[in-house]
Amino acid sequence: MTAIDVAARLSRLNAVRKSVAVTDLILRSELQGGQTRLRLFEPAHAAVDLIGWLQQNRPEVEAALLQYGGVVFRGFGGDGNGLFQGLVKATIPDIQPYMEGATPRTQLGEGVYTSTEFPHDQTIAQHNELSYVMRWPMKICFACRTAPAQGGETPLTDVRRVLANLDPAIVQQFSERGWMLIRNYGNGLGPSWRKAFNTDDLDEVRRYCAQSDIALEIFDEEHIRTRQVRPAIRQHPVSAEHVWFNHIAFWHPSSLPEPVRQGLLAQFAHDALPYATCWGDGQQIDDGIIAHINAAYRQATLVTPWQQGDMVLLDNMLIAHGRNPFQGPRAIVVAMGQPYVPAQAAHPTWDRTK
Template identity: 25%
Template sequence: MNVRPDIGWTYLIALTEITTMTLVTKPLDSSGGILVHRHSDEELLELPVETIKDLMKSAGVVMFRGFDVGPDAMKQFANQYSYKFNRDRLRPTVEGSGGHVQMVTEGTGYVDPHCEQANSPFRPDAIWFSCTKPAAEGGETLYWDGVRLWEELGTELQDLFRDKKLRFFQCYSKDKWQLFLGHDATVEDIRKTLDNLEGVSYFLNADEALYLEYVCPAVVRTRYGNVEAFANSLMSEWTNTLGDLMTFDDGTPISKEIVSQVKAALDRCTETVDWKPGDLVFIDNSRFLHGRNGFTDPSRKIFSSLSFLNF
């Protein structure tokens, strides 16, 4: 049996459903993702931590089903695998979570493929999602393996994205950049942080608003396996900010033709989380992009946490 080197040994246990060390696992998708089923009366926080870490390292996407997870349980579980948490500046927070559990992106429309906060120097290692109420129709979370996507792009686009970097622009009011550094962070704190980061140019306004240019590679090395992955926020930034005015770091336009080719590759790699109440999903943010199908059901409730991993 051939095993992809970026997947590792635990991919073997996902090929057929098995029961081992209280874990029932089976394939989640065609990209190596793993579904962990609850069996018997085991609890989420009782799952063997080191075994779960191995699954997360190898699969990159792990769903936990049958554990009836809500936002508080998600935070407790994620805390076992994280040393600190991050926050999104646009998402509403859940009361009592310390600000680190948030509702997902507001609205009901389609959300383009992106890696969480990959358009900034504050990119977390992982994103966690929990579902208490899926939409009656639509609203599935989508994801794409950046390793597979990189292979799908072909030699010409690979050469282009190796040669040129992406350039993003952000504006953060003081209360928004404090989400990353802490509510009591000062201008000196943000200066010290940004002055040590590669690819960052910035300006602090008199009202302490931060204007930031961030230059970064489109193809990155994965946290686990150190392999190339097209894991970035090109598509979401193209749609939501500059469009065909967006350029590479050298000022070369990122043309509609390039975006169309990337979209075609994404379409060949799309995987879907078809939510059930109580589901929890871990996504390796160094390797996988994610997004969402549109929906109309206003009762849909999906929560998220962003974290930096301790393994």
């Protein structure tokens, strides 16, 4: 055996030892609440290089994402941009811009945004990010820069369990009829169309809507209305599982606090609300059905407090997220990507001419 052969064998042996050592330095456990479980990764000591471990053990993380829908990295000291951006780069190919956005966020650069900037006393209901677009992110990642003193959790819900919790008769109706999202821009109660579509050119909005199976009405330079019909149930492209993937309850008027709902309905017709959902044929969905859907979410939801430096990677088709009210400073950042376009992008019964 030559000196070169010996050196090569020693190099391979050292690589194996390094891999085993790094793997053994990661502690694995579960977080569980309701019907949702997440994989929890923690370092055995403070010197663990998370990004190096990810580069060698990405198949394990991907398998955990498919099984659990989400993984939590806790205790790695990631309270700034560097570690979070490293995590995003290692786990999310093709960072995705926030197209058709519906909530206020601040872009921090390199595909990183603040979480939704709603007032601290408001709840954000469970939802899968951008379920209503034709090209949604398969992965979404959060990081906690500042943990709130009280509340402010990001509840997480396995939407496989939500689908299983629903009345089969209701599921069948949505399978046949789909759901419609109606948005009105320019009333001062949501983002402008310029913000939502990332353009100042209405012709670009026309082209985008035509390509995305969205019916567009233009009233003037500021006021437009969009309607889009989507399936309520999707099939995961890797696991082939069926999931409850939509914003049906999220934007239904009955999900609003009653004083807010009554105030909006006193001012706007149903199809003139900033956001509204209905059956795919345009008929209004009964409030009782929405209450049933919201109960199915609650039954499946995990709520756990943020800890400083926590980073959470989710399969966006398997896990829905939201936000609880909070007190004190709270800073959560987010990135999303790995865009996916399904074969069945729009609901098959959708007729934009009606």
